[in-house]
Amino acid sequence: MIFTFLLTFIAGTFLILLFGKFSFFQKKVSPITLSIWLSAVIYLSLLFSSPYFLFLLFLMLFIIKLFVQSHLWKTFMKYSLYILFFILLFNIFLVGKGTHVIYYNHFIKITWESLAFAYSMGLRIVIIMGAFSIYNSNITMDELIEILEKFRFPQRSLITLALSLRFFNIMAQEASESVEVLRLRGVAISSGKLKDKIRARSPLMSALLTNSLERSIYIAEALEIKGFPSKNRRAWRRISFPWREKLIVSSFLLLSIIATALVVMMGIGNELIVCPNIKLYFLLTAPLLLLILSRREEND
Amino acid sequence: MIEFLNYSFRYASASNPALENIELKIFPGEFVLLIGDSGSGKTTFLRSINGLIPHFYGGSQRGEVRIDGKSIKNFPPREIANYVGTVFQDPENQILMHTVEKEIAFPLENIGMKEGEIEKRVEETLDLLDIYPLRHRKIESLSGGEKQKVAIATAIARYPRYLLLDEPTSQIDPNSAESLLSLLERLNDDLGIGIIMVEHRMERTMHRADRLIVLDRGKIVGDGEPRIIASKLDLDALGVGYPQITRVAKRFGVEMLPLTVKEGRKSLSRYLKNVRVKEERILLNDLIGEVLNIEFSYGAHRVIRKLNLKIYRNELLGLVGRNGTGKTTLAKLLTGLLRPQKGEIRILGKPIEKYGEKERSRAISMVFQNPNIHLLGDTIYEDVTYLLSDKERKRAENIMKELGIWELRDRNASELSGGERMLAAVASIAVMEPEILILDEPTRGLSYKFKLRLSSFLKKYIQRHSVILITHDVETLARNATRVAILSDGRIRVIGNKREIMCSSLTYSTQVNKVAQGIEGVDKKILVEEDLEVIK
Numbered sequence: 032m033i034f035t036f037l038l039t040f041i042a043g044t045f046l047i048l049l050f051g052k053f054s055f056f057q058k059k060v061s062p063i064t065l066s067i068w069l070s071a072v073i074y075l076s077l078l079f080s081s082p083y084f085l086f087l088l089f090l091m092l093f094i095i096k097l098f099v100q101s102h103l104w105k106t107f108m109k110y111s112l113y114i115l116f117f118i119l120l121f122n123i124f125l126v127g128k129g130t131h132v133i134y135y136n137h138f139i140k141i142t143w144e145s146l147a148f149a150y151s152m153g154l155r156i157v158i159i160m161g162a163f164s165i166y167n168s169n170i171t172m173d174e175l176i177e178i179l180e181k182f183r184f185p186q187r188s189l190i191t192l193a194l195s196l197r198f199f200n201i202m203a204q205e206a207s208e209s210v211e212v213l214r215l216r217g218v219a220i221s222s223g224k225l226k227d228k229i230r231a232r233s234p235l236m237s238a239l240l241t242n243s244l245e246r247s248i249y250i251a252e253a254l255e256i257k258g259f260p261s262k263n264r265r266a267w268r269r270i271s272f273p274w275r276e277k278l279i280v281s282s283f284l285l286l287s288i289i290a291t292a293l294v295v296m297m298g299i300g301n302e303l304i305v306c307p308n309i310k311l312y313f314l315l316t317a318p319l320l321l322l323i324l325s326r327r328e329e330n331d
Numbered sequence: 332m333i334e335f336l337n338y339s340f341r342y343a344s345a346s347n348p349a350l351e352n353i354e355l356k357i358f359p360g361e362f363v364l365l366i367g368d369s370g371s372g373k374t375t376f377l378r379s380i381n382g383l384i385p386h387f388y389g390g391s392q393r394g395e396v397r398i399d400g401k402s403i404k405n406f407p408p409r410e411i412a413n414y415v416g417t418v419f420q421d422p423e424n425q426i427l428m429h430t431v432e433k434e435i436a437f438p439l440e441n442i443g444m445k446e447g448e449i450e451k452r453v454e455e456t457l458d459l460l461d462i463y464p465l466r467h468r469k470i471e472s473l474s475g476g477e478k479q480k481v482a483i484a485t486a487i488a489r490y491p492r493y494l495l496l497d498e499p500t501s502q503i504d505p506n507s508a509e510s511l512l513s514l515l516e517r518l519n520d521d522l523g524i525g526i527i528m529v530e531h532r533m534e535r536t537m538h539r540a541d542r543l544i545v546l547d548r549g550k551i552v553g554d555g556e557p558r559i560i561a562s563k564l565d566l567d568a569l570g571v572g573y574p575q576i577t578r579v580a581k582r583f584g585v586e587m588l589p590l591t592v593k594e595g596r597k598s599l600s601r602y603l604k605n606v607r608v609k610e611e612r613i614l615l616n617d618l619i620g621e622v623l624n625i626e627f628s629y630g631a632h633r634v635i636r637k638l639n640l641k642i643y644r645n646e647l648l649g650l651v652g653r654n655g656t657g658k659t660t661l662a663k664l665l666t667g668l669l670r671p672q673k674g675e676i677r678i679l680g681k682p683i684e685k686y687g688e689k690e691r692s693r694a695i696s697m698v699f700q701n702p703n704i705h706l707l708g709d710t711i712y713e714d715v716t717y718l719l720s721d722k723e724r725k726r727a728e729n730i731m732k733e734l735g736i737w738e739l740r741d742r743n744a745s746e747l748s749g750g751e752r753m754l755a756a757v758a759s760i761a762v763m764e765p766e767i768l769i770l771d772e773p774t775r776g777l778s779y780k781f782k783l784r785l786s787s788f789l790k791k792y793i794q795r796h797s798v799i800l801i802t803h804d805v806e807t808l809a810r811n812a813t814r815v816a817i818l819s820d821g822r823i824r825v826i827g828n829k830r831e832i833m834c835s836s837l838t839y840s841t842q843v844n845k846v847a848q849g850i851e852g853v854d855k856k857i858l859v860e861e862d863l864e865v866i867k
Contacts (some may be wrong), residue, residue, distance in 0.1 A: 193429065197429055216763065217690075217691070253424070256411075261443070267436045274514075
């Protein structure tokens with residue numbers, strides 16, 4: 032049953048590769064399909080607790096990563112692996128719950144359950160970060176706006192969202208340059224107590240606010256001369272969503288619903304230890320595999 | 332046709348009119364250059380055409396502005412956009428979308444154009460401006476010049492009859508500026524799009540324009556063919572200046588003023604034979620800064636490679652080079668904002684990393700390209716005197732007076748022009764009197780008047796300290812530099828006396844030097860008009 036489900040989901044993954052708007056050479060995939068698939072992966076990673084299921088999810092993510100753009104994969108994974116390491120240490124040595132004891136003395140108790148739980152938590156982080164790295168490498172902000180437009184989100188809210196996201200980076204850069212200016216003026220910006228650091232940076236707030244207000248006037252001018260808002264506005268959508276992709280997306284959604292039902296009604300996918308015979312082998316090889324896969328950069 | 336019919340406008344918060352009794356006609360296909368000192372009403376003039384006045388900015392108005400016989404008052408900017416495209420000074424603040432093609436499509440979406448038609452227009456516009464390779468690029472990955480071209484593409488995507496440009500080259504480097512201006516010339520010649528442009532770079536724009544309109548305190552003081560207006564009016568006195576070659580010709584009393592180097596060769600040859608460069612003695616022996624074999628990379632990208640440099644007291648060292656060659660990175664390394672991965676930087680004999688923040692700000696400091704990030708207080712006076720003792724405040728007053736911004740001391744930065752903001756930013760750093768003051772592109776977007784003020788200040792500053800000037804502005808460099816260094820691929824390729832480096836250079840010589848190089852019997856060391864000494 033479990034393996035039937037997993038095989039079905041893996042088959043769904045390959046459907047993207049075979050029938051999606053995809054080219055092996057141009058590394059393109061339909062943003063709608065990819066974003067829904069990534070959302071389904073994130074959802075399933077939160078739904079399952081079993082490290083086996085989660086590891087298979089990660090493998091699926093990795094397969095997709097090989098066929099789409101993934102220039103942010105290495106950066107995201109670097110931070111994920113640090114987090115994973117600390118989660119493992121923290122849970123293995125400090126949680127100590129469960130009945131399958133691996134090691135015990137007066138101070139410390141390590142169990143298979145705590146080990147599996149630590150893996151699950153860490154794997155979730157890795158999967159979520161991996162999904163976001165693929166998302167950020169492949170889907171532009173304009174495409175996100177187009178996807179939301181496609182699903183009939185209000186135009187004004189979308190333009191506001193697009194503007195906020197576009198100018199947030201500029202504001203962040205200005206803030207960082209202003210900190211440099213304060214350093215050039217002899218302000219000890221990174222020494223002293225937290226209170227001193229906050230006080231040293233206080234002039235930045237009003238300056239950033241003034242600059243943002245000024246920029247908002249320029250943006251309003253630009254919107255006005257570009258004819259926005261307009262009753263006649265008609266979005267130019269480059270993203271198509273043909274029936275084939277609708278079918279693929281529907282299959283992901285259906286599988287996610289089935290997975291939810293299996294977890295809620297039968298508890299499948301939530302077991303920390305499914306098959307005791309393979310646990311040692313899995314627990315020893317999984318981290319190694321994870322490390323190797325997360326560092327591969329064939330497509331970078 | 333655009334008509335100003337006895338038009339005056341005063342902003343709601345102002346006591347004086349921004350424009351007064353303007354009466355003129357601009358015909359389709361004209362290339363109009365609009366010049367004037369800061370606050371002369373240039374931007375208001377453009378806003379009155381694109382409808383931002385009166386529909387966006389409130390105030391009192393007299394007379395009217397018409398486009399093709401229709402009064403601006405009666406239709407909003409979004410409709411006027413069918414006749415007029417506008418490009419503002421800073422491309423960063425006018426591009427709204429995240430990718431190039433979506434930005435160009437945005438105004439077309441707003442008029443409800445069909446998808447197929449939008450596709451066609453985007454395609455044509457990209458081809459017309461020769462920016463097709465940028466089509467799918469993210470805006471943040473573009474250079475300043477590319478962003479400004481995208482802004483122009485967006486403005487002309489609706490096929491307007493006129494294109495308004497407010498200092499379109501002020502935020503971009505000279506090569507990008509040249510390419511942008513050639514593009515505008517092509518749009519004007521080939522498509523007949525009327526160009527109305529506000530610009531300070533006279534040497535690049537004056538010869539391209541059919542008509543020059545000069546504004547002074549809201550009034551038109553000159554309107555006509557550029558050469559005639561340049562000979563009738565004293566543009567230096569009005570604060571806008573001439574192309575260097577025109578100024579030199581005017582000084583010699585040449586009747587038919589040249590506007591380009593080519594014209595200068597014909598009209599200036601006999602005059603330049605009668606002059607020579609004044610003698611100058613430069614003695615640099617007090618070493619105050621030393622860069623020893625430094626290297627620096629951003630990730631895998633090597634920016635600075637085994638760079639060595641010496642900085643002496645009483646010199647102005649010009650640092651030139653293409654965009655992205657590491658000039659700003661070098662400045663950040665010198666000031667300790669970045670740390671070299673190899674090598675050492677010593678200021679006044681002490682390694683830069685050994686300085687405390689306050690002590691370092693007195694040894695070396697820097698003014699960034701963007702003056703806004705320097706201006707953090709409620710008033711300019713607060714900005715300049717931030718963290719200063721009472722004794723030092725007197726110095727601040729003197730520096731502000733020297734830079735001509737003392738009168739503006741109670742104003743907020745947002746009320747000042749770009750040039751005034753830059754001078755305030757310079758004052759805010761110079762007031763700490765660092766031994767080495769670094770200025771990163773301080774003259775970008777500055778009018779002639781402000782450039783002169785800055786030059787005069789720098790000349791005084793180097794009497795006691797040193798200045799490193801990172802710039803593409805060869806005229807300012809020629810006027811002020813002691814030595815010039817050319818940076819390329821993270822290395823200093825050449826360094827020496829400004830005349831050794833700039834005279835006969837293909838890239839870094841001034842207009843008048845280019846003329847001198849082509850004439851037999853003329854002193855080839857001439858760089859600026861201040862150099863000249865009459866010998867006959």
